[in-house]
Amino acid sequence: DTGVSQDPRHKITKRGQNVTFRCDPISEHNRLYWYRQTLGQGPEFLTYFQNEAQLEKSRLLSDRFSAERPKGSFSTLEIQRTEQGDSAMYLCASSYSRNTEAFFGQGTRLTVV
């Protein structure tokens, strides 16, 4: 297992288009988190899963964002009708359980033009 992997690494899209990102966590990890990071800021929590159940979604997250984790394995994050303000690094992390080390993927850098 080589750690958390994310795909794609970079995505450039036109405003108004939909985009989908994928995260493959470390295989034995039950918890999967999505964060967004903009330049000069810390990662901002978006949502997290325990197995296939989405347990929390940030109140700051617009309805244009949706995430899934079918079968408790990989996860996808979809952004509909992208806006320029969505441009950021989207980070995925996984952990074995609550309050244990969260391992981050390399992120997907989204640029909305």
Added chain:
Amino acid sequence: GENVEQHPSTLSVQEGDSAVIKCTYSDSASNYFPWYKQELGKRPQLIIDIRSNVGEKKDQRIAVTLNKTAKHFSLHITETQPEDSAVYFCAASSEGGKLIFGQGTELSVKP
């Protein structure tokens, strides 16, 4: 709401000196406090963490202290080296185990 404040935002030290980064958190239920190091263009990586039943933890040149009463925790790096230069983030666990991150400290170690 849940919040983590981190200071300073930038820190410049001479090689061999110590560096201290401080964080405060708002959620009294937080019980797990990790510190991450992020080099330019790379993923955040855990360098040390502490749980609420411990006041201090040390790993070689890195130590973390926690004051639950004051809701403060700090990262101490001794004998800094140029390769310690990076952005450091503190975080506090919140309901359900999600992490709330501070704004980051850009540490520069000058040779």
